[in-house]
Amino acid sequence: MNTPPSPPGAQRSDGSSVRIGALVPLTRPGWVEAGQHLLAGLELAVRDVNDAGGIGGRPLELVVRDTAADPQRAAAAVDELARLGVTALAGEYHSVVARAAATRADALGLPFLCSSAVLDTLTEQPTEWVARLSPPQSRGWQVYADFLLGAGHRRIAVATQPSIYWASGTRVLRNHLATRGGAVTELDMSALTPTAVCDELVDQRATALLLLVGHPEPAASIVRSVRRDQRLTEVMIGAPAGQPEFAEWATSLGDADTAIPFLRYLPERLSPLGARVETALRERLAEAPSFVAYEGYDTVAVLADVLRSHGTDRAHTAESWPGVAVEGTRGQIQFSRVPGISVWQWARTPIQVVDRDPAEPDRFRILFPSPPKVRNRTS
Structure with a gap:
């Protein structure tokens, strides 16, 4: 060396x-x-x-x-x-x-x-x-893309801001979803208001909106606008970067903070x-x-x-x-050494997609990979 x-x-x-x-x-x-x-x-x-x-x-x-x-x-x-x-x-x-x-x-x-x-x-x-x-982002965000596909989402919108990080994440999602029948539409938050985002989601017939933006703003305002719009009751909001992991997220959003899937680097146990x-x-x-x-x-x-x-x-x-x-x-x-990664990498970092449980906001639900089902013992 x-x-x-x-x-x-x-x-x-x-x-x-x-x-x-x-x-x-x-x-x-x-x-x-x-x-x-x-x-x-x-x-x-x-x-x-x-x-x-x-x-x-x-x-x-x-x-x-x-x-x-x-x-x-x-x-x-x-x-x-x-x-x-x-x-x-x-x-x-x-x-x-x-x-x-x-x-x-x-x-x-x-x-x-x-x-x-x-x-x-x-x-x-x-x-x-x-x-x-x-x-690496390429691995974690591919896991998130697989979660979206498994949940039936093929038309994905991303609300994004200028950043190497957000641009890289969008590229990972687009490339991974494109080979599996999915599509990603970018919504530039330097040009759109949260209300305009709702209109775009309707026009694009998107079934999922991912927040690739800063917190608390504009993320909180986007969530509130989408959750209030009756046209978008079936649209899933996601935050792959992990913003909902922290209590500040729940404090800023109140009742709107749950059921927003994000990446979390913990094992099941x-x-x-x-x-x-x-x-x-x-x-x-x-x-x-x-x-x-x-x-x-x-x-x-x-x-x-x-x-x-x-x-x-x-x-x-x-x-x-x-x-x-x-x-x-x-x-x-x-x-x-992991192909495409320039540094020494822990290759087996655990990855989950989780959200805050609407029925119990302090509890996180593991959504992907699905936790193993517990079989009832029979005598």
Whole structure:
């Protein structure tokens, strides 16, 4: 592996702790609630690592930087953290921001384990320095497309805004659905009002509307308009990017927040470790943890295992990705090379399509893949 020259002071450490840089959106326009869940998972795992003796007897320490969903701010944070001598980077939720961070980390030779961003092209060229826990968008959104087809939807409308992330998701959906008799129509929310969206849905005879837009606005206004329109009572609203996972979604939409399917990266049942972590996260967050919180925990669990086994040298950390085998909260984590993906990828990340149950909004229903039916025992 070619190791880029480290910037001055890159390997400096005060000797008292092993430091990991954490990139997290904690202020607007970042998704603050997602950032809080991600940070809670990171911090809980650091506590558990230190309770178990740290890294070779040295405590693990997070050095947190707020990205605020700003790619330039994230790249600057990577530079700063590299100068501070962090051993590796962790975190980030927003895909476009993670892409900027991954590109800069690759250039500096700083290992980066991305927790929660899904954009396929985190770096333009294959890199040894970056690994990722969340599934690539091409895989997750194909699962969502299969869910749509299985539910009988062939005419899909997407309400979208200009963004590399939304454009990439639309392309995945269109390509996957086109080969299976489906079609995708784009509704440009820079030119349409929520009321005009309703008219377009009627004209296009769409049976499903996907929200590829920001939250709370214009997503909340679109949902309210569609749900109030008597012409669209049979139209399914979906949000593949996962907005309904968070309590803020329910708060902003009230009674309209349920029955909106989204992607969630959890197994049907958590492992014993996952169940223990769930309890601790619920106490830390004062609410049910999202899948993003588990991603944060698993990120530190992987990095801690690598640092214990291979030491704190950055190059050795990056070289260790293919040998990782760590039991995380959602299954065993291993990295491999996936065709079309430029970073080391956990290829078996669990993927569900779920929604909030209209009869019990605090409960999530697994819609796809369908949970196995429980057979009655007979004597």
